[in-house]
Amino acid sequence: MKVAIQCDSPLLQRSLELFLDGHLSSIRQCDILIRDKDIRDDVHPTFVIGVNGSCDLVKPFSKAQLLHALTQKFESCKQQSFASIEEEELLPAPEEAVSFDILERHIDKLTREYQANIIKAIRAFYEK
Structure with missing residues (x-):
């Protein structure tokens, strides 16, 4: 899983870079994009970190919680893309x-x- 980080908070940006050191990628090549604002991207699945319940991960969090939540989001996005392809083929x-x-x-x-x-x-x- 390749991850790109685009946060307004420099502290959150740096923390995520340290936590996800082996998974970092550019925005063009990432599988999932992490943001601290709820801005959805049509090209890449977006993972939102924030303080309210509508976010994918609520602050504060641990490295294990981050990796678990990212893996779940990535797997669900993969399943949705496969399901949409299968639906197109079965129509x-x-x-x-x-x-x-x-x-x-x-x-x-x-x-x-x-x-x-x-x-x-x-x-x-x-x-x-």
């Missing part, structure tokens, strides 16, 4: 609408996802 298409256009769009989508994963892996390898 029955009317017989009249079946054409090569649908197949072509599906292949294009899979190809783009595959390309993005390969580029992500190559960048991760060369950034080490």
Whole structure:
């Protein structure tokens, strides 16, 4: 799991960097983005740390609590993305609408996802 941190609080930012030393990544390559404000990102799943109950993790917290909550959030995001892909594949298409256009769009989508994963892996390898 690759994590990027984007906090307004310098103390929280530094603490998270120390806690997650082996998991840190740039925002472009992260699997999950940690913030101290509830600003959702369409590109990356966002993990919010705050003082109210609507946050993913409430302050104060320990390193073990942070890692546990991050792992749960990451796993739930992974399951949601797989479920949405399966739903798209299982939707029955009317017989009249079946054409090569649908197949072509599906292949294009899979190809783009595959390309993005390969580029992500190559960048991760060369950034080490």
